[in-house]
Amino acid sequence: MSVDTMEIAVDTSRYDRILNTIGAWALGLLWFLPLIYAVWTAFHPGAYATRFEPFAPLTLQNFVNAWNAAPFAHYFVNTVMLVTMVTLSQFVLCTLAAYAFARFEFPGKTLLFTLVLLQLLVMPEMLIVENYQTMRVLGLIDTIAAIALPYVASGFGIFLLRQTFMTVPKELEEAARIEGAGTLGILWKVYVPLAKPTYLAYGLVSVSYHWNNFLWPLIVTNSVETRPVTVGLSVFSSVDQGIDWSIITAATLMTSGPLLIAFLLFQRQFVQSFMRAGIK
Amino acid sequence: MMGRREWIHGWLLLSPALILLFAFTHYPAVVTFWASFFSTPRGKRSAKFVGLENYQTLLTDDKFWQVLYNNLLYAGITIPVSVALALIMALFVNSKLHGRGFVRMTYFAPTVLPLIAVANIWLFFYTPGFGFIDQVRGLWGAGEANWLGNPDTVLGALMVVAVWKEAGFFMIFYLAALQTIPPSLREAAAIEGSSRWTFFRRVTFPLLMPTTLFVSVNAVINSFRLVDHIFVMTEGGPDNASSLLLYYIYEAGFKFWDTAHAATATIALLVLLSVLAIGQFFLVDRKVHYR
Numbered sequence: 001m002s003v004d005t006m007e008i009a010v011d012t013s014r015y016d017r018i019l020n021t022i023g024a025w026a027l028g029l030l031w032f033l034p035l036i037y038a039v040w041t042a043f044h045p046g047a048y049a050t051r052f053e054p055f056a057p058l059t060l061q062n063f064v065n066a067w068n069a070a071p072f073a074h075y076f077v078n079t080v081m082l083v084t085m086v087t088l089s090q091f092v093l094c095t096l097a098a099y100a101f102a103r104f105e106f107p108g109k110t111l112l113f114t115l116v117l118l119q120l121l122v123m124p125e126m127l128i129v130e131n132y133q134t135m136r137v138l139g140l141i142d143t144i145a146a147i148a149l150p151y152v153a154s155g156f157g158i159f160l161l162r163q164t165f166m167t168v169p170k171e172l173e174e175a176a177r178i179e180g181a182g183t184l185g186i187l188w189k190v191y192v193p194l195a196k197p198t199y200l201a202y203g204l205v206s207v208s209y210h211w212n213n214f215l216w217p218l219i220v221t222n223s224v225e226t227r228p229v230t231v232g233l234s235v236f237s238s239v240d241q242g243i244d245w246s247i248i249t250a251a252t253l254m255t256s257g258p259l260l261i262a263f264l265l266f267q268r269q270f271v272q273s274f275m276r277a278g279i280k
Numbered sequence: 281m282m283g284r285r286e287w288i289h290g291w292l293l294l295s296p297a298l299i300l301l302f303a304f305t306h307y308p309a310v311v312t313f314w315a316s317f318f319s320t321p322r323g324k325r326s327a328k329f330v331g332l333e334n335y336q337t338l339l340t341d342d343k344f345w346q347v348l349y350n351n352l353l354y355a356g357i358t359i360p361v362s363v364a365l366a367l368i369m370a371l372f373v374n375s376k377l378h379g380r381g382f383v384r385m386t387y388f389a390p391t392v393l394p395l396i397a398v399a400n401i402w403l404f405f406y407t408p409g410f411g412f413i414d415q416v417r418g419l420w421g422a423g424e425a426n427w428l429g430n431p432d433t434v435l436g437a438l439m440v441v442a443v444w445k446e447a448g449f450f451m452i453f454y455l456a457a458l459q460t461i462p463p464s465l466r467e468a469a470a471i472e473g474s475s476r477w478t479f480f481r482r483v484t485f486p487l488l489m490p491t492t493l494f495v496s497v498n499a500v501i502n503s504f505r506l507v508d509h510i511f512v513m514t515e516g517g518p519d520n521a522s523s524l525l526l527y528y529i530y531e532a533g534f535k536f537w538d539t540a541h542a543a544t545a546t547i548a549l550l551v552l553l554s555v556l557a558i559g560q561f562f563l564v565d566r567k568v569h570y571r
Contacts, residue, residue: 020375024383025383032389038404093296100291125505129546130308134304153305208391215526229394230394233400234512248400260393264385
């Protein structure tokens with residue numbers, strides 16, 4: 001390569017990089033605009049909801065009003081209980097099943113694995129009508145357990161953990177067995193610790209999925225005692241408020257706030273755990 | 281550990297998950313299929329076998345065809361747009377960039393919000409007259425527009441919301457895949473003097489094909505699974521112009537309490553999804569180079 005073409009290459013790459021930066025930032029600002037707008041509306045008095053004056057007075061009154069207008073504290077407790085319940089039981093059940101699929105030979109294995117994968121397509125959302133009947137028969141309508149149950153045995157979780165467990169060297173398992181560990185002991189001491197990034201990635205996906213889930217909880221709950229924040233928010237913004245946008249936006253940010261802040265703080269770990277878990 | 285003992289251990293490990301999976305996925309799927317051949321039980325009248333009558337009713341229902349058309353259009357536009365945007369975002373964020381962390385955060389933030397919250401924010405945006413979009417349009421003198429009240433624009437308005445919400449999520453998968461491409465490939469290409477575009481077309485994009493398959497299968501399923509925003513923004517209206525299949529099923533099952541009709545529509549949805557997923561797998565799989 002001659003000196004001339006080198007210089008051209010450097011030039012175009014600098015030019016490229018500037019274009020790249022402009023494009024990335026333009027798209028970023030466009031993407032962020034709706035959120036900025038929501039934050040503006042929520043933190044200013046109603047009179048400034050759609051008027052943009054740089055020195056408009058800031059206020060937290062919208063949040064206070066929203067908080068007092070509906071039992072959000074209760075909704076939050078319900079959501080936290082739901083998310084904890086679903087994620088922990090998914091971890092336990094999917095770990096056991098994934099271990100069986102990864103390291104055991106038994107009749108019917110392929111068929112059963114296919115049946116598990118089927119859930120990636122036939123998701124609980126599509127079976128709402130029948131699952132509602134089941135919950136009624138079980139007497140579980142309007143309980144947090146009813147929201148959680150259809151999601152606990154997760155095909156995605158089983159698949160993901162099985163892929164991870166299969167990469168664990170068999171020698172480690174044999175070493176543990178020689179030391180006298182049983183089946184569950186090996187699973188707990190060898191496999192689970194090595195799958196930490198997978199648990200983190202899957203846990204994050206699962207937490208956000210169930211924090212945000214709406215349709216099934218809407219159907220299966222009908223009281224303040226069980227409603228998660230998503231359903232609470234929809235009841236609040238459709239019935240109670242008329243169209244006071246400042247308060248609705250404040251409530252909207254409030255319900256998504258904890259998750260948003262957590263993810264923004266941990267986004268680096270989030271991406272990395274996805275990479276290590278080999279989800280790509 | 282050999283033979284029988286291993287079998288029993290395997291089955292025991294599987295049983296908790298499988299019991300729940302059968303109870304809430306396979307059993308209801310089979311019952312739904314079964315119920316689609318019976319009438320809806322009402323009051324004292326129990327369900328009676330009606331053969332294919334429910335399917336006939338479904339296929340002659342104009343609203344069903346409208347909703348099916350809506351959903352296919354919705355999928356056909358939101359999937360390619362959000363996947364393409366996701367790839368562009370990932371490429372942006374993977375390159376050397378000032379304020380990379382901030383830009384990545386802006387792309388990613390909408391995906392963390394509940395769709396129901398996103399719908400609230402956008403409902404405010406689309407408000408005729410004083411919503412954000414009409415205000416911007418007002419700058420160059422355009423009049424009020426009722427985006428959600430007009431059958432011609434309402435589905436498009438919902439698509440924008442879906443793309444905004446989904447693209448950042450798919451970006452994460454592309455980003456994870458991009459970071460596994462060894463830098464030595466880029467250096468080699470630079471020495472060869474190939475342009476960034478050639479490098480992308482000949483190296484990056486083919487290497488990302490498994491991710492594209494994974495992401496697009498997910499996108500297909502999501503475009504039939506996520507209907508939360510309809511509840512807040514339009515309730516399917518006006519004139520069913522913004523209703524999607526799952527919302528139609530919800531209405532049949534829980535608004536009109538016609539469970540037989542809902543079951544039949546569910547089967548239609550499942551068949552459609554299977555065909556799409558299988559078709560997509562075979563179509564794309566041939567072009568995928570697994571490492």
